[in-house]
Amino acid sequence: xxxxxxxxxxxxxxxxxxDDRTSRELETxxxxxxxxxxxxxxxxxxxxxxxxxxxxxxxxxxxxRRVKRDLLNLTGRKGVAGLKIS
Ligand code: V3L
Numbered sequence: 001x002x003x004x005x006x007x008x009x010x011x012x013x014x015x016x017x018x019d020d021r022t023s024r025e026l027e028t029x030x031x032x033x034x035x036x037x038x039x040x041x042x043x044x045x046x047x048x049x050x051x052x053x054x055x056x057x058x059x060x061x062x063x064x065r066r067v068k069r070d071l072l073n074l075t076g077r078k079g080v081a082g083l084k085i086s
Contacts, residue, residue, distance in 0.1 A: 006072040009055055010065040017072075019081040026050075030069065042081070 007023045008015035018026065022041055026048060029037040035051045038058060045058040054064045079085045 004072055005069055007067065007069055008077070009067045011078050014076050014078040015068065015070075015074075016078050016082060017080045022081075026069075 005027075007018045007026045009018060010016075017023070019041075022039055025037070025039055029048075030050060036047060036049045038045055038047050040046075046055050047058050047061070048055045048067060053067050055067050056062070056064045077085065
């Protein structure tokens with residue numbers, strides 16, 4: 001985004017950046033002050049809890065990943081939506 005921030009979800013030993021469309025949707029919900037949202041990601045509906053900053057699949061709430069809004073150019077970013085930075 002223009003202010004240099006984007007959205008990330010937790011992976012092993014680092015953070016993945018959300019794909020652009022999902023990042024924009026998260027930013028819109030965040031700016032609107034919503035406490036959570038449901039988004040279609042790679043064919044699955046995920047619930048992103050913007051209060052506790054975790055995401056999980058709607059039909060399997062057991063696996064939770066932390067999420068964060070952080071500077072886009074942070075070091076340690078693993079890649080974007082599962083695509084590794086080479
Ligand atoms: N965007 C894209 N794919 C996702 C997302 C998301 N927001 N959330 C989960 N998945 P779960 P390492 C991740 C994928 O939580 O080596 C990474 O993107 C998730 O992909 O049970 O562990 C990598 O592709 C996983 O494949 O819903 O850091 C991969 O893990 C699948 O959905 C390995 O990353 C189930 O995750």
